Amino acid sequence: MRQQSRPPGPRGEPVFGNSRQYARDPFGFLSACESAYGDVTQVDLGPLETYIATNPEDIERILVGDHGKYRKPEFQDDALGRLLGDGLLLSEGEQWRRQRDLANPAFDMSRIAGIAETMTRHATEAVDSWSAGDELDLELEMARLTVRIIADAMLGVDLGEERVRTIQENLEPLGARFEPNPFRFVTPDWLPTRENREYEAAVQRLEDVVADVVAERRGTEGSEDDADPPMDLLSILLRAQNRGEQTDEQLRDEVVTMLLAGHDTTALTLTYAFYLLSEHPATERRVHEELDSVLDGPPTFADTRELASLNRVLQETMRLYPPVYVMFREPVIDVKLGGYRVPEGSAIMLPQWAVHRSPRWWTDPGRFDPERWSRERRADRPRFAHFPFGGGPRHCIGKQFSLLEAKLILAVVGREYSLSYAREEPFDLRGSLTMHPEDGMPMRVRTR
DSSP: OOOOOOOOOOOOBTTTBTHHHHHHOHHHHHHHHHHHHTTEEEEOOSSSOEEEEOOHHHHHIIIIITGGGEESOSOSOHHHHHHHTTSTTTOOHHHHHHHHHHHGGGGOHHHHHHHHHHHHHHHHHHHTTOOTTOEEEHHHHHHHHHHHHHIIIIIOOOOHHHHHHHHHHHHHHHHHTTSOOTTGGGSOTTSOOHHHHHHHHHHHHHHHHHHHHHHHHTTOSOOTTOSSOOOSHHHHHHHHHHTTOOOHHHHHHHHHHHHHHHHHHHHHHHHHHHHHHHHOHHHHHHHHHHHHHHOSSSOOHHHHTTOHHHHHHHHHHHHHSOSSOOEEEEESSOEEETTEEEOTTOEEEEOHHHHHTOTTTSSSTTSOOGGGGSHHHHTTSOGGGOOTTOOGGGSOTTHHHHHHHHHHHHHHHHHHEEEEEOOSSOOOEEESSSEEEBTBOEEEEEEO
């Protein structure tokens, strides 16, 4: 491939390049690069050449059309591998295909539809503990609820209060390890810094919960000869292990991945959705009126198909506040993006945050406008101007599960309560593996 001129990019500092700019405000940095440099930006974030791709056509080519030329990155540090191992999120090649094929039945739409009642039950139990006038950290409430749902639906267990608390208490040191930090790439993971020690201890406590869950389920997974064996993910994995197709380490990696990735993004989507509804009372009224007209009792899977306003709110929430705010890919051969040569083994950032908020693809992009998701207004929009779940063969396996869960929880809460943001000042965002409000999301509960 003929050498092209280098893409433009921001001037960096000696030694640190652009890493301190990115660490101070990853969201502002990504948007500024998209605005100033267009489709492809070259940045200096560490030892690897790094490129930011923000044109939806390029993103679609990377994730879909030319997906075979890219892989999940090898440059992600050892800490992420220590946490998630070779679970579905990080595995590659034949192992990923085998594990994905194994997991697919647990996420089949016919099975997901049957889980709706479980989701509604957990949501109702959580909301029944609220009272008008309460002030809640909604991020924490939603995280507790969604981890209970994913454990019940995909692991076949009731976590109970103690195990839920253990998971929640250890999410902070886990998340802190992945916040942008310009010093981290020169700090070995084996160095016994306070952060590394806290991270390792948090991973160990999470592994203890996982080992407990697997031990609890072992022997209840059914067999290949059963007429109707359990089809939760852990049962499928345990039956595969009985056939000699899964190691204890693979079980550990998939269960950890499911517990963390399976609840965090949905909890954050719900957190931001309730915040946006509280700031836009006219939209909230439309959602409540829709719920009143559609629901005749607790919400069901069939009901969610009729909740068009609610669905538009969810799509717009994921546009403005995508829980996964940047994805990475690594080319396995030299590729061309926007006319520039991008070498094999470099890092390519696909920033949902910057693309979802770009005036190149969205009118008045900073405004919360669920009606932009009407059929007419989205007709001419580039497909990958919005990609909260990724795309192509590696798209999020839990997409339909997450969307159904979010709709049902919004409906359960909205039937009874309205939530209002409890601070005068706006919240700040904190980047880690996912995008969190800096200090939680305090909300007051009001009876409708």
